[in-house]
Structure formats: structure tokens, C-alpha cells
Amino acid sequence: MTSYTGNIRKMQVSANSDNLAQYVLPVGQDKIQMNALIGQTISMQYTGQIHCVHCATLTKKSFNQGYCYRCLTKLAQCDTCIIKPELCHYDAGTCREPKWGEANCLSDHFVYLANTGTIKVGITRHVTDGVSSRWIDQGATQAIAIMRVQNRLTSGLVETAFKSFIADKTNWRTMLKSAPEQTDLAALKESLLEQVENDLDEIIEEYGFQAIEITDSPAIDIHYPVQQYPEKVKSINLDKDGEFSGTLLGIKGQYLMLDGDRVINMRKYSGYELAVTTA
Structure with a gap:
């Protein structure tokens, strides 16, 4: 089990020689290779803090996927x-x-x-x-x-x-x-x-x-690392739920797909401080 804590950014993306999308999730100073976690359990917990992705100011609310109101x-x-x-x-x-x-x-x-x-x-x-x-x-x-x-x-x-x-x-x-x-x-x-x-x-x-x-x-x-697509999409809301845990079944766009037809848009939470655990 590996744990990371820090403010996240949208997943960094690229494509390999077969045009398979590659994903890296920045968490503070760490970078998690997300493709390698397909099929494994992943947990994320929102600590309640958001820092502007531009000026790093602590802000109660995120605008435009990660900015404080002033920015x-x-x-x-x-x-x-x-x-x-x-x-x-x-x-x-x-x-x-x-x-x-x-x-x-x-x-x-x-x-x-x-x-x-x-x-x-x-x-x-x-x-x-x-x-x-x-x-x-x-x-x-x-x-x-x-x-x-x-x-x-x-x-x-x-x-x-x-x-x-x-x-x-x-x-x-x-x-x-x-x-x-x-x-x-x-x-x-x-x-x-x-x-x-x-x-x-x-x-x-x-x-x-x-x-x-x-x-x-x-x-x-372009191809994506997806083991299973959701039949009925259920969106995870960290502002409301605070945390989630489950098996990572795929990644497409800026979304993680988890068991139970759950998905989460990681870009939406840019600047949020998360505790991330992978196993």
C-alpha cells in the first residue's frame, strides 16, 4: 500500500507508440503513474483544503477548475x-x-x-x-x-x-x-x-x-486503458461525499472509472488537497 497527500492537478496525458493514452496524476510533489493501477484498489479523501492552481492561495471555493476568485x-x-x-x-x-x-x-x-x-x-x-x-x-x-x-x-x-x-x-x-x-x-x-x-x-x-x-x-x-465501461454513469462528488474507494477499471478523458459504475472527473478537483492511497 502506498499513500500520497497533496494538492492535485489535472492528469498529465500523452500517447505511446500505439496511441494508447498514458496518465500521470500529480499529487503535491509526487506523480502517480495511473495506467499501472488499472485493476487495483484506489482510495481518495478530500482534506477540506483547496489551493489556487496559479497563486497557491488557500481558497474556500474553486473557480474554473482550480482558481481562486481573484485569479x-x-x-x-x-x-x-x-x-x-x-x-x-x-x-x-x-x-x-x-x-x-x-x-x-x-x-x-x-x-x-x-x-x-x-x-x-x-x-x-x-x-x-x-x-x-x-x-x-x-x-x-x-x-x-x-x-x-x-x-x-x-x-x-x-x-x-x-x-x-x-x-x-x-x-x-x-x-x-x-x-x-x-x-x-x-x-x-x-x-x-x-x-x-x-x-x-x-x-x-x-x-x-x-x-x-x-x-x-x-x-x-486513440486508445484508452479501460477494462470495463460503466453501464449507468454515477458521478462522484468530493465536495459532497468527501472520499471514495474502489477498483480502478479504466481511465478516459480526465475521468477515472471505478466499480459500481462510478466515475470522477479529476480535472474538476484541480487544487484540492487529497490523501491518495493505492494498493
């Missing part, structure tokens, strides 16, 4: 435009943190399609070795990059165009219940590009030909 209202990474990139206001000179905006918003982004139980459109800043950590965070079993765009604002404008024809949200309950049927994402990509052609032409007319570059990246499959 929520001050940080650019907590602004509305992070959720709605089409509202990026850096060029208007009103960015909360211009240097942060330059580093994170004024760089290339990718617009993509992903199969998370239903097909969705989304944006990501990084696609490393063909796989984006965002795809794993969302529990996507398939994904394909549609295009590279010059900045976050442009990515939001393109995503908005696609949203007229396809969803931009993940249904987390659907994502957790089973592995979805395969979809021909390459064919869907071409069909959608035809549907949004006029919108893309308008974006290019305003921002230039360099604003959008259609990619020829193939669709990829």
Missing part, C-alpha cells in the same frame, strides 16, 4: 475568450495579460474533428507526433486536424463557421459509456470544408491567405 477575475487564461476564442480581444488592446496573450494566443492553432461519442469540432494549440493532449483530455477515440490557423481569434472564427453544421461540445456521459463506432473523419472533413467554403473565403479576405492552411494530416485512432 479568476485577473488572469487572461480565465477570461471568457478562452472558452469562446472568437471573442479574443488582444488586437483591441484590452487583453488582461498582453504577454500571456502573445505567448498563447498569437501562435498557430489547429482546428480539428474528434469522435468523443459524437463528432465534434474543436481547436488546439499543439499536435505532438500526430496526437493532441486535448484530444485525450476529451476522450476522443478518433481525431483529424482540419487546418492550421495563424492565431486564436482566427481559430474561433473558423470554429464558429463549422458550428453551424456540427457540434462543438462533448457529452461526457456518452463518452464514458462505451467505445463509439468508427467514423470516416477524412470524408466528413471534406464535406464540411465544402459547406463552410464561403465563410472561410470571408475570413481569408479579412485576414489574408496566410490566415488559414488546410492540412493533409490523416485521421488517427
